[in-house]
Every structure is written in C-alpha cells, then in structure tokens.
Amino acid sequence: MIRWLIALDSVVRRDTLRFFKQTSRLVSAIVRPALWLLVFAAGFQNVLGVSITPPYETYIPYDVYMAPGLLGMVLLFQGMQSSLSLVFDREVGLLRLLLTSPFPRAYLLFVKLIAGTILGVLQAIVFLGVARLAGVDIPNSAFMTVIPALVIGGFTLASLGLLLSVYVKRLENYAGAMNFVIFPSFFFSTALYPLWKIAESGALWIVYIAQLNPFTSVVEMIRFAMYGQIDWRSVLITFLVGTVAFMIAARGYDPQRGVLGRKSQE
Amino acid sequence: MLLMTVALSIDRLVKRYGKLTALNEISFSVEAGQVTALLGPNGAGKTTLFQILTGLFVADSGQVSILGIDIAKEPVAALKQLGIVFQQSALDPDLTAHQNLIFHGGLHGLSRKDATARADKWLKTFGLSDVSRKPCRQLSGGMKRRVELARALMTDPALLFLDEPTQGLDPKSRKELVETVFALARDRGLSVVWATHLVGEVVNADTIIVLDHGHIVGKGTSPELLIQTKVNSLEDAFLALTEQRHEGHAA
Numbered sequence: 169m170i171r172w173l174i175a176l177d178s179v180v181r182r183d184t185l186r187f188f189k190q191t192s193r194l195v196s197a198i199v200r201p202a203l204w205l206l207v208f209a210a211g212f213q214n215v216l217g218v219s220i221t222p223p224y225e226t227y228i229p230y231d232v233y234m235a236p237g238l239l240g241m242v243l244l245f246q247g248m249q250s251s252l253s254l255v256f257d258r259e260v261g262l263l264r265l266l267l268t269s270p271f272p273r274a275y276l277l278f279v280k281l282i283a284g285t286i287l288g289v290l291q292a293i294v295f296l297g298v299a300r301l302a303g304v305d306i307p308n309s310a311f312m313t314v315i316p317a318l319v320i321g322g323f324t325l326a327s328l329g330l331l332l333s334v335y336v337k338r339l340e341n342y343a344g345a346m347n348f349v350i351f352p353s354f355f356f357s358t359a360l361y362p363l364w365k366i367a368e369s370g371a372l373w374i375v376y377i378a379q380l381n382p383f384t385s386v387v388e389m390i391r392f393a394m395y396g397q398i399d400w401r402s403v404l405i406t407f408l409v410g411t412v413a414f415m416i417a418a419r420g421y422d423p424q425r426g427v428l429g430r431k432s433q434e
Numbered sequence: 435m436l437l438m439t440v441a442l443s444i445d446r447l448v449k450r451y452g453k454l455t456a457l458n459e460i461s462f463s464v465e466a467g468q469v470t471a472l473l474g475p476n477g478a479g480k481t482t483l484f485q486i487l488t489g490l491f492v493a494d495s496g497q498v499s500i501l502g503i504d505i506a507k508e509p510v511a512a513l514k515q516l517g518i519v520f521q522q523s524a525l526d527p528d529l530t531a532h533q534n535l536i537f538h539g540g541l542h543g544l545s546r547k548d549a550t551a552r553a554d555k556w557l558k559t560f561g562l563s564d565v566s567r568k569p570c571r572q573l574s575g576g577m578k579r580r581v582e583l584a585r586a587l588m589t590d591p592a593l594l595f596l597d598e599p600t601q602g603l604d605p606k607s608r609k610e611l612v613e614t615v616f617a618l619a620r621d622r623g624l625s626v627v628w629a630t631h632l633v634g635e636v637v638n639a640d641t642i643i644v645l646d647h648g649h650i651v652g653k654g655t656s657p658e659l660l661i662q663t664k665v666n667s668l669e670d671a672f673l674a675l676t677e678q679r680h681e682g683h684a685a
Contacts, residue, residue, distance in 0.1 A: 171543030178540020182529070189528050261524030268488045269541035270513040 175271055176279045183253065183283040193249070197291045200245065201238040202298050208360075209234050221362060223395040231304045235296075236391035237359025239314070240321065240383060242295050243288045244353060247325030248346045250284030251333035259339055267421070274418040281326045281414065288322035289315065310394040317393035320403065321386040324410030328382070331413045334420030353383040358391075382409040440502070441466045441593045441625035442487070447496035449482055449648075456482040458648040460496070464593070464627060464641070469619045471636030472629040474645035475676055480629040481521060483645070484597045487627070488518055501592055514542070517591030519582045521598040521629075527571035531562055531581045534570060535588055542589045549588070556584035560614070576607030583614065593625045594618075600635060608635070633669045642668075646676045 188194060209231035224232075257263040266276055293311065300306050328349070336345045354360075356377045363384075367375050378384050382405060389402035442464040449457040457479045464470045474480050485491040487498055489509045498505045505512040525534050532553055539549025557566045560580040565573060570581065579599060586594060596615065600608040612635050619626050628636055636642060637656050644652035644659070652659055652675040656668050663674040 170545075174540050174543050174545060177546075178537055181540070182526070182533075182537045185533065186526070186528055260527065261520055261522040262526055264488075264490060264520055265518075265524045265538065266541065267490060268513055268516070268518055270510045270543070271541075272510060 172271065172275065175269065175276075176282060179266075179276075179279045180283040180286055183250075183280075183287060186253070187287055197242065197245065198295055198298060201241050201295050202302070204238055204241070205231060205234065205299055205302060205304065221364070223392045223397045223399075229305065231299075231302075232306070233362070234360065235299050235304050235306060236394060237354075237357070237387050238299070239292045239295060239318065239390050240357075240359055240387040241354060242292045243318065243322045243325045243386065244350055244383065246284060246288035246291055246322065247327075247329040248332070248350055249329075250280065250287075250326045251329030251331075251336075252339075252342055252346070253284075254280065254330065254333040255336060255339055255342055258333075258337065273421055277330060277418050277421055278414070281323060281330060284326035284329065285319060285322035288326065289318045292318045292322070307395065309396055313396045314390060314393045317390045317403075320406050320410070321390060324382065324386060324406045324413070327410040327413035327417065330417040331420070334417050353381060357381050357384040357387055359383070359387050382406065385409070439466050440464070441468075441500070442470075442627065443497075443499040443502075444483075444487075445497045445499075447483070447486065447498065448494045449479075449486060449491065450494055456648050457486075457493070460645075460648070460650060462641075462643055462650065462653065464625055466592075466625050467619065467623040468640035469616060469626040469628060469636075469638075471639035471642045472627060472645055473631070473633065473636060473642055473672060474629075475631055477647070478631075478645040479648040480631075480645060481597060482648075484521075484595060484629055487595060488516065489513055514589075515592045517586030517589060517594045519579070519586050519594075519596045519599045521601060523578055523582065525570040525578055525581060528569055530567050530569055531557060531573065531577075531584075532566040534581065535585050538585045539588060544589070552588040553584075556588045557581070560584050574607075575602050576604065576610070579603060579607070579611055580614075583611070587618070591624070593627070596626065596628045598630050599628070600630070600632065608632075633672050637668050644672060644675045651675045 213230045254263060257266065267273060269276060296306065296311060296314070332345060332349060336342055356374060358378060363375050363378055366378065385402040385405040388399050389406050392399040392402070440463050444463065445461050447457050447460040448455070460483065472480050472483065482491070486493050487505070489505050489512065492506060500512040500515050503512040503515070526537070529537065535553035535557065536546065536549045539552060544552065557563055560583065562577060562580055562584065565577060570578060573581065600611055603611065615626060615628065616638060618624050628639065630636060640655065642654065642656060642659060643650055652662065654662060659668060659671040660666065663671040665671050665674055
C-alpha cells in the first residue's frame with residue numbers, strides 16, 4: 169500500500185514542480201479567468217439580468233452568476249493541460265517510463281488524473297480568492313463547501329482530457345483539439361448565462377446541447393456547492409461522465425486492447 | 435535450478451501490424467549475468483521486440499518470461515525486475531538529473547530518502563554529481579544517456595534493457611557507455627540485452643542475435659558468427675547474414 173502512495177506522491181510532486189516552473193502557465197491560469205471576470209462581467213453587468221433561480225435566493229449581480237462558470241473554466245483548462253502534459257510526456261518519451269513502472273497501468277493513469285485534479289482544485293481556490301478580492305460577493309463558507317465539487321469536477325474534466333490524449337498523438341495537433349473541446353464546452357453551457365435566458369431568446373438548440381454538455385453539470389454542481397447545497401443530478405452526471413471517460417481512456421492505454429497497442433513506435 | 439540461470443526467455447514470439455509481420459516466431463534466452471546483443475538493421479524488429487519485453491505492447495502469440503515470470507500474465511512482477519533505457523531519450527527536460535531519478539524511484543515505490551540516497555550514489559558513479567542539479571535540457575547528449583543509465587540501475591534491476599542507447603552520441607561518449615555497461619555486467623552479474631545496429635558496440639557480447647525483418651538469421655558469439663559466415667569481421671558477418679536473407683527472399 170505504501171508503495172502505491174509513494175508512486176502517487178511522486179507523480180503529484182513532479183506535475184506540481186513542472187507547473188510552478190512554467191511561469192506563463194502559472195500566470196495564465198489565474199489571469200485568464202480574472203480577465204473574463206473583470207472585462208466580460210463588467211461589460212455585461214447591465215445587459216444580462218439574472219432573476220432568482222436556485223441556488224440564489226435573491227437577485228444577483230452578473231459577476232456572482234459568472235463566478236462558478238469561471239471556476240469550471242479553470243478546471244476545464246487544467247483538465248486539458250493534464251492531457252497536454254501526457255502528450256508532451258509521450259513526445260519526450262516519459263510516458264513509456266510511466267507505463268513501464270511496476271504498477272497496474274490503470275493505476276498509473278489514475279495517479280496522473282489525481283495530480284491533474286489537485287492542480288486544478290488549487291488553481292480554482294486561488295481564483296476564488298482573486299474573485300473575492302475583485303469584489304465579487306462570494307460567501308466565506310464557499311471556500312470550504314466548494315472543494316468537494318471542485319474535486320469531482322476536476323476529476324471529470326481531467327478524465328476527459330485523458331481520453332483526448334489517447335487519440336491526439338502529437339503536440340502540434342493539440343492546440344486545435346483543445347479549441348474543439350474547450351470553447352464549445354464553455355459556450356454551450358450555463359457558465360455564462362442561465363438556460364432559461366437562452367430559451368427566452370429562442371435558441372432552443374443551444375439549450376438542448378447545453379443540457380447534454382457535461383460541463384454544464386460541472387458548473388451547476390459548483391454553483392450549488394458554493395452556497396452549501398448539493399445538486400444531486402449534476403453530481404451524478406459529472407461523476408458518471410468522469411468514471412466512464414476514465415474507463416475508456418484506460419482501455420485506450422491498455423496494450424492488449426487499446427489503440428496505443430495497435431500502433432508501432434508510439 | 436534452470437530457472438535461476440535464465441534471466442530472459444522468449445518463446446515463439448509473433449507480432450503483426452496488419453499484414454506486416456514485425457516478429458516471426460522469435461525464440462531465444464538470456465543467461466543470468468550475460469550481455470546479449472540484438473543486432474539488426476533498421477526495421478529488423480528490435481524496437482517492437484523491446485516494446486513487448488517492456489510490456490508496452492502485447493505479442494499476438496508466444497511467451498516472454500523475465501526470471502520465470504510471464505510478462506503478459508504478471509506484468510507488475512516482471513517489470514520490477516527491469517531497468518530500461520529507451521532508444522529515444524526519456525528525461526523530463528525541465529527537471530534536474532537528480533529530480534528525474536527521484537521521480538523514477540517514486541514510480542518504483544522507493545521512499546524519498548531511499549531514492550535520494552540511490553540517486554546520489556549512481557549519479558556519483560557516473561561522474562554526474564557536479565551537474566546533478568542542472569535541468570536536463572542543459573546537459574550534453576552523453577550526460578543525458580548516463581543519467582538514463584543511472585536511473586535504470588537505481589532500482590537494482592536483474593535485467594537491463596538498452597534500446598540503441600548510444601544513438602546520437604559522439605564516438606568518445608559511445609565508447610565510454612559501452613565500456614561502462616560491459617563492466618557492470620562483469621562486476622555486478624547484471625544481465626543485459628543490448629539492441630543496436632552498430633556492430634562495433636557489441637563485438638564482446640556473450641551472445642549476438644542477428645535479427646532481420648522479424649526473423650533471427652544468426653546467433654552465437656562473435657567468433658562463432660565469423661565461422662558460420664566464413665568472413666573476417668563481425669561487420670561482414672552481419673552483412674552476410676542480413677543479405678543472405680534478402681537474397682533468399684529475392685530468389
């Protein structure tokens with residue numbers, strides 16, 4: 169058991185070390201959502217009225233509505249960064265080193281997932297502090313109650329990233345793949361506007377896509393958790409999507425059955 | 435008793451990629467404490483064989499046993515016995531040599547204290563103490579290879595796999611690496627499988643297996659291969675064995 173924890177510790181330390189050595193990544197992880205919050209929320213503050221919908225008990229400013237979506241964005245980018253790190257590891261040969269370690273392959277991938285989740289949660293909490301400093305009305309208790317939701321959300325988005333890394337083999341293809349995942353996930357969700365608002369505008373097709381989008385569940389789970397509430401539907405969907413994505417990804421990395429095992433020189 | 439002396443046993447190994455047969459009924463064994471060279475031109479199947487030996491790929495049929503452990507059935511137990519240096523460098527360029535070794539130790543379940551002690555010892559053995567705190571991207575090709583060798587040895591493997599370990603090295607670094615590995619096998623009783631296409635590196639190997647297009651076309655010590663092919667140098671023997679097969683195919 170101790171061996172397994174040591175391996176987990178080793179991967180988490182290495183990924184954390186890499187994260188803190190990459191200054192631009194460190195800065196952009198916070199600046200990106202902060203810019204959205206300061207610029208986008210300020211611009212749309214008076215355009216988008218948000219009425220009383222759970223978990224909110226009163227009318228809220230737009231930046232308060234947007235904060236959970238931006239926390240989701242932090243996790244989404246981190247999830248994609250985790251998979252980018254796997255593609256990088258494949259390019260520099262480190263993935264082979266990881267996969268030839270004396271542990272079950274699914275555990276090694278799970279460990280990578282945990283490392284990505286921890287980094288995502290840490291960034292999200294830092295961003296929450298930044299949002300609070302920027303004047304967003306966030307309850308004190310949110311710093312604690314949101315953590316389980318961030319962990320589940322981070323796990324799911326890192327799993328989806330892991331799944332992406334099975335199929336995207338080269339770094340140069342990754343930017344395009346990330347754009348295809350990040351932007352549709354973010355825009356076709358409740359991160360920026362509530363679904364009823366979109367339905368009101370008549371764009372029902374966006375509503376349907378948003379309802380199917382797992383990122384919507386992540387955002388709603390975080391939104392409720394910030395106010396000490398549990399949106400079970402979102403929690404279950406998020407957890408289920410994360411688990412299924414991880415299982416498919418682990419199968420993809422399995423030398424007996426996966427796509428990697430069918431290709432030479434990968 | 436026989437199992438104790440066989441470090442690696444490969445029995446009728448077959449691997450296909452679609453219509454291409456990368457390995458065709460490959461069988462051989464490696465005695466404990468011996469250096470076995472896998473000599474073959476590019477495309478011979480060396481890397482595919484390596485990927486199967488290290489559990490990265492699974493063979494279509496046949497069996498690989500490492501110290502009597504079937505890698506397909508018990509990959510974790512088999513991988514514990516291995517030290518591996520891949521053809522492509524596998525160091526994290528942003529981490530120092532020391533950090534790379536500590537990371538590897540953790541992946542083998544070594545405590546941080548133990549991994550640190552072993553990393554220090556092996557980096558010193560390979561004359562890398564002075565550069566051990568530099569990011570690996572700042573090290574020369576030869577230094578990086580030595581770091582990888584130190585990393586492969588820090589877990590005390592019974593069997594060391596080297597896949598074209600001298601690729602990209604200058605002649606001096608190459609010579610040093612070859613001498614180091616042969617000395618390790620001699621002094622520590624380490625079993626080594628060395629895949630290469632550079633004949634000069636493996637003249638002194640205990641057994642040379644010549645691989646071509648997924649087939650074993652020659653096997654023996656260097657003098658035995660010279661006798662078998664009736665030539666004066668191992669390089670000529672290698673060419674004769676690989677060309678023989680091509681002529682056979684053409685005919």
